[in-house]
Amino acid sequence: MRKQVWIAAMVMVVAISVGYAQQTADTILHNGKILTVDSQFSIAEAVAILDSQILAVGTNSDVLTLAGPDTLKIDLKGRTVTPGLINTHVHLESPREYGRDLPPQQRRQFPLNFRAVRTKDDVLKQIKDIIAAFKIEPGEWVYFSTRPRGDQAGLIFDDLNRWELDKAAPDNPIALSGGIPVVNMMLINSKAIEKLWNKYGDFIETYGRYWIDESGRPDGHLEAPAVRILLEDEEFIPPPDPQHVAPLYRKNLEERLAVGNTTISGGLHTSSVRAYQWLEARGEMPVRYGYGVMSTFGLPGADRKFEMGAGTDMIWITSMSSRAVDGAGSRMCISIERDSEAVAAAEGGDSQMMGLAAVSGWWPRGQCLMDIEYGGGTRGASIKANYFNEWYDQVARDGLRSANVHVSGNDSHSRLISLLERIDQANPGSVRGWAMDHCTLIDPEDVLRAAKLGLMWSCSPLGEGDRAPMIAAAFGDKVAHS
Template sequence: MTILLTRNPEMPLTSRLILTATVTTLLLCSLLSGKTVSAQQADLILHGGKVVTVDAEFSIAEAIAVRGDRIVAVGADADVLALAGEKTTKVDLDGRTVLPGLIDSHVHATGASMYEFDHPVPDMETIADVLAYVQARAAVLDEGEWIKISQVFVTRLRDQRFPTRYELDQVAPKHPVLFRTGPDAAVNSLALELSGIDKDFEITDGKPGYIERDPETGEPNGILRSCTRLVKTTGSSRRATQEDRLDRLEALFADYNRVGLTSVCDRGGSDGSIALYQRLKEEDRLTCRVFVSYSVGAQSDLEQIEKRIQKAASSPHHAYDNMLWLRGIKIFLDGGMLTGSAYMRQPWGVSQIYSISDPEYRGLIYVPEEKLYRIAKFALENDLQITAHSVGDGAVHALIKAYERIHKDDFSVKGMRPCITHCNFMSAEAIERMQRLDIVADLQPAWLWLDGKTLLRQFGDERLTYFQPYRSLFEAGVTIGGGSDHMQKIGGRRAVNPYNPFLGMWITLARSPRWMEGALHLEQSLSREQAIRLYTINNAYLTFEEKEKGSLEVGKLADLIVLDQDILTVPVDEVKDITVRQTYLGGRLVHSTAE
């Protein structure tokens, strides 16, 4: 089949329409070979719309045809409708816009789906909200049961601080409380007592972290930095069965489909999560394609790390399958910007928000240079994409250095697409070095929206010049993908972090943090075409699948979505509110709104 799409390059993007479409189809080939017409008819045709192909030319067509799970034609209505037969499902788009199925480059689906299994967790924007939740849980739990809150980041509270040990004591004196934000936490007095953390306690396990103390008494003040592992919690929620986990995961994938997602990357997969994905796949309940980066604990010794990498490489899921593919390795290189532990090239600065008192403090890096190099090289040697959680510019530079060293060892990393996860704080130098080696990156636009105000207060405008520098990365030719780092709750906008990709696209266009006026370095904003590529073909490239999906071209998987508004012409502020009318996965309808 040959399809020719032409356009006038001088026409503006928002008014591009298909000018000519010549379709020589497999149908005609079958006629010439003596096969019946019906054998090559399309199963599904969407016509009368604006099909944004996201091909190399960003061409726009009127119609698209699908047979099986693949696209067989894209072009003008008349040409594509010629493929219709008696059994073809024809959908009149009535002028609506079609995009390739969207891809999220970073989720933690199996954990996120179970977050509210025991009970709903309200949104929390203030310390008062946190304390009210703790008090409400204390009223329904037996005395002595743990109250645990995860990932309510202090940078996302209007108060911009942790709840104190004593505030938690007041609302839950008879319950141990853990307020956890990744590796950092705030706990109350009973939690400290049960964990054996007192005035004389010292960290002796050789792992990172420190315990904040009252400067006058030396007593722990309840804030634990990068050592939440020291808290000895016990379970207090009802136990989930395997069927519960499958049902919740299926429900989450249905919501991913609702916001236009047809593929996701699990950036921290375990044996248990892979088993859940496989079970859904076997039962034909898997409605998102899943790329897995296998979680590897970089704090283990090298022998254990290499065994785990080899386990991933020898897994049957390492063989390509467009529904479930184990193709990556994920480690943690530094802390987080939400917890004040991202590893920076320059000191963080004394901070009340982050409880930083040392003017030379630069954050935490977890993997020494030599060990990082060896882990990354071993993963690449085993045909596994390596990525590392790298938030601060110090960590980003350290990871690039490791990839460069591997490349100098007569082991070309070009084409192997080593990745940087998060990659929030960058530099012009880092971008140039990434481009040279085809290093890719997985970024989360929602963090700019959610945390921009706090970061501006902490670092000032100049230090944020290369915070999520989308335009600089695109212009340099570095391939980056958009993701969410979805960790808790089901719901595209209510989740931690929000996974609605249209919200993500809007953030890259407007760069407007919440709770503040104006934009954060608007010169780093994207065009609409670039924003769409961020969640389609770019993410397909991140997972080595740009020839399979990410654009609407003949031969590719028929993953596509129909929008309620035209993303190319709607006012910028309305991009975030676009909804998806239909979602197709391999030509199969997996989401449709009620008419």
């Protein structure tokens, strides 16, 4: 495959206008294949650039007339130039791996080393030692990040609970990530439960989701929507200051730019929006970001006065985002049979928490967040109403748009599309243009239903292709090929 060159383009014009003829280009790329992506998908030979915008495209001879003595001329030698690519499925609401460059006090996140963990006592000792080493005051919230292997899932989901965490942190409300995305699961101790229930107890008792012990007491494991409160209400887990994390966000954006993304889109927490706005205020946003607002989901009383398209040319609102209606890997919400043993054998020693086998024992059907019968894992408390259904209905009634949402399993696709059909019947056209992330395990009949509603998917075919052998092992060749 020939090497490609990407450039950001606002407009590509096939012919050089008379007005442009008097201007001198900063840069000219010539002797190549310039994909204009106009109505005819014309391919030109050269492109002239002035002040980071397309000045003209056309033949080599015509465009080169715009060169001046200081113009940079690049001979493409037959290579291809495309407009900047728009990636509508990114998850950059955190610094990701670059967060390791920050001291934990600045990131407001203390990592636990699971490579040194064999038992729950190893986890508790690390928690206790960190609180002591950093002289964390009683009453302060502390958030611990974890990266357990697939074979350590039992430590997080069975061995640890609120009462075990209390042994290591009796005086502080603490939260642990569960080895899966925090939008889907966190584990908290009794101090944290007390504070969370004092403010949002009625909401959580109605909509869930939380796990309970044999006597019906919350054991500290939270799923959505309850877990989302901790991510958006900054009275609980304090977010990092923008000036500390924004430069690390920029590194992620630079990676996107390096592969041709000039515009990206994904759901963002309020604190993430502030970090990107910090970059923009300093002229340091290397790509444009259309984001889904995540702050309205799972936070009772949150401000809903948003307008699609509001913002700036660099950062603006594209949707309201519930972030995820199910999980990934073995937490995909499915109604088809899964052979977890076959997947485990196929994954071998590489079984991970996000794989198709490691945590299937706790989520036999996946995290089916659109299902009112699903209270959370195998130990979830019953819920009285489904917040997801009510939230989507409210988004439509507010005249807003939903997108930037993870939908993975066949049952989640079916349930979400059925809900949107009911919303569309009550308010025709209100869900047209709404979108979902992923194209995993979609029933072909649901594709037809989605088309009638005007729904879209943001697929990642390369990533899904890599998962094909595991999909075949889990669900059989017929499902994998249809």
